[in-house]
Amino acid sequence: MKTSKFLFVAAAFALLALWPLMAGQYGVDLVTKIMVFAIFALSLELLVGSTGLVCFGQAAFFGIGAYATVLLTPQDGAPSLLWLLPTCVLLAAFYALLVGALSLRTKGVYFIMVTLAFAQMAYYVVHDTPLGGGTDGIYLMSKPVLGTLLDLDKPQAFYGFTLACLVGVFGFLTLLLRSRFGRALAGIRVNEQRMRATGFSTYPYKLAAFVISGGIAGLAGFLFAVKDGFVNPELISWHLSGEVLIMIILGGLGHLRGALIGAFAFALLQEFFKSEAIFGEFAKHWHLGLGLAIIASVALLPRGLVGVPDQVITRLRGRSGRVREDALTEVSHG
Known part of the structure; x- marks a missing residue:
């Protein structure tokens, strides 16, 4: 990472660390939510920007991580973070393994459609069965703790934990993409046929990237469920997959920094166009303003x-x- 890029990332994380000292409760809650979606965006950046795999079912892994958090939480007390978090991540990664093993045998638009189909299957499992509470969703009974050291029911503690997860994921992906594995993914993105001709078996590399991406999305889903204390089928809908794809395109494909910038830009644009103080009655139609802003940014x-x-x-x-x-x-x- 070049010095300027490193300084930008370091300054951004330093600002996030100091944010609770400068902002009120609403500001802390908003930035916490954005950081969760930044982790989600990083998971898709690994596939789209680094490997060249346009996945339209990323919300499935996010939703599985969120639903697993709620369904595995016992009714009689707060669960331990030490087993709940890894379990949720592994369940999302396992579903990514199943989806990737089949979908990666297709290419192009067929790959997009297969990943979307698997996401819709997961959506209807929680939407139409008692498992996920149907359209009403289900509530998280108690938030996980780490002994007496960390209680995620406290906003400040949860903010710090989310920031630590974001820094950890960003650092992990930075090291991963600088490794031999990451260079192989870059080669697959540029020209998969040439990689095969040089002796690389590209399928295992793509599958590994798919599973890692699913696990990171599951981590974001876990954090989202703990933050809101509630999950519903919309967390697995194709709309959410589309939103996170917009985030990484808005920020800039092929850059981990782009996923962070895109997540913050997308969320702040939403807040801007929803503001009744600025737009008055037009704020009810905030989707229109957001869409025009995204079109303009992509064009310019x-x-x-x-x-x-x-x-x-x-x-x-x-x-x-x-x-x-x-x-x-x-x-x-x-």
Whole structure:
């Protein structure tokens, strides 16, 4: 990671660490929610931006992690974080293993449709059966604890734990993508046929990335369930898969920083267009404003928000170059 990129990420995480000291309860709650979705966005970035696999069923793994959190919590007391969190992540990863083992045998639009089909299967399991409480959803009876050290029922403690998870996931994926495994994924994204020709069996690499991605999405689902204390089938709907895909496109595909920026930008745009103080009655139609803003950003920023600095520098260099050329022309004609 270049120095400028490292400083940006370090400054962002430092600001998040200091945020509870500067913001009120609403601000802390909002940023906690955004950090959960940033973890979710990082999970999809591993597939789409780093491996070239456009998955439209990522919400299934997110929802499984959330539902497992609620269903595995005992009725008579707070569960231990030490067993509940790994179990939820492993269940999401296991479903990702099943989905990936079948869907990765297809390519292109067929891969997209198969992942969507598996997500819809999971959706209807919780939507139409008593297991997931149907359309009403189910409530989390008690939030997990880690002995006397950590109680996730406390907003400040949960904020710190979510931030630690975000930093851990970001660091893990950074190391993963810089490893031999990560370079193999980059090669698959650029030209899978050439990777096969050089002797790489690409299927195991793609399956491993799919399982890791599912596990990270399950972690985000766990955090979401603990934060809200409630889950419903909308957590597995294709709408959520679409939203997280928009996040990484908005931030900039191929960059872990882009997933973070995209998650924050998407959530803040939602809050902006929902504001009745700014838009009055039009705030009821916030989807329209959000859609127009996303269309404009994609049209004007093809590399996403993460590419804005380079785009500005390129334009400034172009202007300075034109100024020098004009000056030389005037001198030659003078």
